[in-house]
Amino acid sequence: MTLVDVADVGGAARRMWPLASDAERRALTARAAWTVLAEPGDGVAGALVAAFGAQDALRMVEEGLRPDDVRAAGLPGRSLAPAQARWRPRLDGRLLGKALGDATRAGLSLLTPDDPAWPSQLDDLGAHAPTALWVRGDGSALARLARSVAIVGARAATPYGEHVAAELAAELADRGVAVVSGAAYGIDGAAHRAVLGSGGLTVAMVAGGANVVYPAGHARLLAELSRSGAVASETAPGATPTKWRFLQRNRLIAALSAATVVVEAGARSGTLNTAGHAAALGRPLGAVPGPVTSATSAGCHRLLREYDAQCVTGTADVLELIGEASADAPAPVGGPSAEETRARDALSSRTPRTLDEISRRSGMAAGDVQAALGLLELSGSVRRVADGWLLG
Structure with missing residues (x-):
């Protein structure tokens, strides 16, 4: 009996999708199973699902991957044994059943690439795109992110950084631009709150399960985000945020957004990881300058100096990043010589x-x-x- 069968027979899948047909429920359960089996960004899992579909790829893993399967997916033979080894401990119907039960109790929905609300910009990640997204809130919100900006930065932000993040986010929201961030303390939280206060659309991509409240101090913020926008994750419900998952989550923030703006970041900040993903995807990148004496702006200055980031001093600069002109943009500097x-x-x-x-x-x-x-x-x-x- 496969994982899909176990979840269906045990009733977890039926409770999760009571109105779905048998075929639809099996397809959704297979996608859910991959969020349990594979860690975020697992390119082998992504390649198998892309080549064979979620259900057949899952069956192959359960029966034991063969070298021919791996080659048919365009993968090197040496990827077979490590993939099987990391997935084997999670080939347990109880884990999938628990994830589906957690999702049902939390009111989560599962968004898959077959859904009209799937954000197609994630497909730019290729084999490293998520196999599915768990969403707390309005799943259709993710379909409205084509015109969006990621505002990210340091958790230990300064008052200056939080003020700039809030100003940018609120003014973008007033212009109908959605804001994507990670719901962390500091810059992320300031950006989310400003958009909520302006009545705009904001989406949080989180590193743990979409039903997990992290950080604990943002319980109210996460609840508000789920009411007016969405909290989304590629990890299974109940999954714990880890350093690896945070780093992988950053690629989703960069991919979802038309541009990424770093407001504050230390010299070794994880936020620079998001900037790196944006650059790798060819997304425009902006950075807000700060005092040269501030350690929390050192990363921004490095992006400006070494990574061709555009200097962002106001909303007009951000709109320019996404290819839009601002009506109140300053006149060009200079004039005739x-x-x-x-x-x-x-x-x-x-x-x-x-x-x-x-x-x-x-x-x-x-x-x-x-x-x-x-x-x-x-x-x-x-x-x-x-x-x-x-x-x-």
């Missing part, structure tokens, strides 16, 4: 003037005048005519 200004002052709008005359009137060398006129012509400020130059 001194040489261009002098050349333009030497021109008339009615009488064409030659290069020598412009040089004499401006007090500049002919070569400098010619260079300035070329730039002014590109901007449309002046135009060349048969007898010389005129103001545009």
Whole structure:
């Protein structure tokens, strides 16, 4: 009897999906089983599910993977034994039954790639994409993240960092941009709370089970997130947050969002891991500068200096990251150079003037005048005519 059969016969799957057909319930149970078996980001599991489907891949694992199966999934033969070894201890129907029972009691839903609400941007992770997501709250919220920004940063944030995170999040929410974060203390919490206060959409990706309250001090925040948005996880209900799961969770935050903004991060902050995932996925990356004396901004300064992150000083910069212009964006810095200004002052709008005359009137060398006129012509400020130059 397979894991799917055990869960169905024991009633856990029927209680979880009472209205589903037998075929639908078996498909969902197989996806749920993979969240129990494999750790987040397991590329071997992802490749098998992509090649054979969740149910057949699960059956192969239960019966014992063969080298032909692994090759058919495009995997190296050496990946077979380690994969079997790490999954074998979890091939237990009781573990799956417990996960389904926890999910039913917590009111969680299971979102799979076959669901219309599945966020397709996660597919950019390839074999490392999650096999399913457990969701506390509105599962359809994840389908509305195409226009979203991840705001992440240090847990031990400064008042400056929390203020900036809240300002950015609230202003983005006012413009209809969703905010994704990780529900941690510090920057994450400030961003989530600001969006909730503005009535916008915010989604938390967590490292443990979606029904697990972590950190404990954010019990109320997580409840509010689940009422107006969603709390989601790729780990099974009841799973404990671990360092590895936090690091893997970060790839989901980066993948879900159109851009990632790091508000504060220490030199060795785990937040830099999220930035790395965003860069690897080709997502725009921004960083907020801070005081050079602040250790909590050292990571942001490193991103600006070494990783081509864009400097973020306000919402207009964030909107630019996702390819949108802000109506209140500041005017471009600078203007005509001194040489261009002098050349333009030497021109008339009615009488064409030659290069020598412009040089004499401006007090500049002919070569400098010619260079300035070329730039002014590109901007449309002046135009060349048969007898010389005129103001545009």
